[in-house]
Amino acid sequence: MILRRYFADDFPALYAVEMHCFDPRFRFGKRFMERLIGNPQSATWIAEEDGVIAGFSIVTWGSDARCDGGYLQTIEVEPQFRSRGVAIKLLSLAEISVLTANTLSISLHVDSENRPAIRLYEKCGYRRRGRREDYYARGRDALRYVKLLDPVDELSLQSLGFGSTAA
Ligand SMILES: CC(C)(COP(=O)(O)OP(=O)(O)OC[C@H]1O[C@@H](n2cnc3c(N)ncnc32)[C@H](O)[C@@H]1OP(=O)(O)O)[C@@H](O)C(=O)NCCC(=O)NCCS
Incomplete structure (x- = not known):
C-alpha cells in the first residue's frame, strides 16, 4: 500500500470511491469536492494499491474550515x-x-449511526464534544468529535518518512 499526496488526474478515481462509500443523499457533489481539494488550506491524502485508489482523506484548516x-x-x-x-x-x-x-486541534462531524467511523475516531483519540440534530437529513444527527494534536506525534511520524511530504 502506497500513501501519497493527491494529483489532479486522481479525481475520477477518487470520486468513484465517494460513490462506492456513500448513498447519493449523503454524497459530496463533484464541484464541492473539487473546491475542497483545490483549497490551498487543505490536504488530500491517497492510499493506493497496485494502481487502484483504496481510500483517501481530505482535511482543511484556517479560515475556510467549518470551525x-x-x-x-x-x-x-x-x-x-x-x-x-x-x-x-x-x-x-x-x-x-x-x-x-501550525494548528493544534482537529474536529469532525460523523453520522451518529456510523459505527465503523465512530470506532475509528475514538480509537485514534478523538473525544465527543456534542451532537447536532438533523445535521445530515431529518432524523440523521451528527456527533462532533475533537482531538488536540501533539507535535511530538508529528516528529515520530516524520521519523517514519511521512512528514516530509505533508502540506
Ligand atoms: C470508516 C472507514 C473510513 C474505516 O476504514 P478502514 O480502513 O476499514 O479502517 P481501519 O482498517 O483503519 O480501522 C478499522 C479496523 O481495522 C483494524 N485494523 C487496523 N489495522 C489493521 C490490520 N493491519 N489488520 C487488520 N485489522 C486492522 C482497526 O483496529 C479497526 O478495528 P475495529 O474497527 O474492529 O476496532 C470505512 O469504514 C469507510 O470508508 N466507511 C464509509 C465512509 C465513511 O463513513 N467515512 C467516514 C465519514 S465521517
Missing part, C-alpha cells in the same frame, strides 16, 4: 480494503498536515 483549527472533511476507504488499517494511516496523515500548518 477553528483543522477540520476533517472526509475519510473514505473502498469496501474491499477495509479493516486493514488504511483509514488509521490516512487519518494520521491528515493530522500531520494540520500540525504542519
